[in-house]
Amino acid sequence: MAKFLSEAPVVWNLLNGVVCLYKSAGESARRVRGSFLHKLCLELNALEVRPPSTYVAIEGATNEEMSVTVRPSFADDPLVVGPRYRSEDFKAIWATKLGYNTSGVFVIGLNAGTRKAFAIHSAHPIRTYRLKGCFGQATDNIFKTGKLIETKSFYHVRRGGIERHLAMVQASHQKLAYESAGVDPQSQEAYELAVKGLVRPQDSKTPIIYGAKCINYSPPEFTIEISCINEYEDYLLGQIHNMGEKLHCPAMCTSIQCIHHSFFTMEDALLKKHWTLQDVIANLANNNRLLRKQGRLSENINKYIARAE
Structure with missing residues (x-):
């Protein structure tokens, strides 16, 4: 330094x-x-660091010359x-x-x-998470640290099915973003709102997913990226659980990593x-x-x- x-x-x-x-x-x-x-x-x-402050002591008999010491x-x-x-x-x-x-x-x-x-x-910036998981197993807390409660074959799950599910999630949340903003997605007001930039819900507690994609699938393990706002950990775990239900295969999360936060x-x-x-x-x-x-x-x-x- x-x-x-x-x-x-x-x-x-x-x-x-x-x-x-x-x-x-x-x-x-x-x-x-x-x-x-x-x-x-x-x-x-x-x-x-700063030195200790000084202490001034006046000592001696009051009827004689007194001494002044500083320590x-x-x-x-x-x-x-x-x-x-x-x-x-x-x-x-x-x-x-x-x-x-x-x-x-x-x-x-x-x-x-x-x-x-x-x-x-307060600006509610978008955050991007990289979620890793595993098909064929389910735990009581949807995370790898939980107790295993179910096992099932995962060979019927294909990457195309994962991507289709994520595309449906993204589309439904885009519609939800307009509805949360109080406008009809098919209206002129919705178009003018979209031109201004990212459509954000009026309620700061409503999670919205703006992007979801599968970046790796090596059965039974998978990695997906989700860009969202107003999210929390249990909500992200819920997305893994819902994906497993839609694909008729139990799934658990093995890792959650925030890779992008606002400008960082x-x-x-x-x-x-x-x-x-x-x-x-x-x-x-x-x-x-x-x-x-x-x-x-x-x-x-x-x-x-x-x-x-």
Whole structure:
């Protein structure tokens, strides 16, 4: 790290913005955030922190000349009050919460960047997930960690059947997007709405799938990609279960990975081994430039970026 970044207060002032992390499966979003902030605090406290404040003591008999001594205050010593920087000192919110079994792109707003993270969340951006699964087996929670409850032959399932099902899902959700927006899909109003851009539902809690495709099928394993908004982990697992029912073959999910979130991709995400101050500061700078460049695509993001800066 550069010499001028050897002082903790200077580095602290640089920790503002949106950071993109890679979340591993099998960890809650809260735990990932806590581990990330704990790692930042360890590195901040290893830098040059401010010295303890001084304590002025006036000692001696009051009827004689008294002595004045200045010494470090024990009440401000890190050995007494703890480290200078703690996780509680940070403001950190995620733009979208990823489920326990979901890995991939995880966007967090840090300190002043919490307003930008909230703006990204309010804009309801599209997220793309890569779902891996297996035909012929079913578990009680539709995920590989569950208890196996059914096995069945999968040889009748063809890639064409998977693609036809996904095309039907995509078409039905396109119709649902117009209906959720309160317009008839066959009307002139629907056409004018489509010309303006992506048709979003008025209800921010209604999941909409804008794209679904099969990118690999090696029986019994398959991989599909789904681009959607307002989704959650159980909803994605439900899509795997529904596909198995339509194809008359039980199916379970083996992996859920978020590969694209708003303007952020897997290339922007920091692995856990890169959760260092130097890499985090570089990531914050790159992401802030990206948001300024792409902010014109979203009125909400523009508004919050201008307010934050």
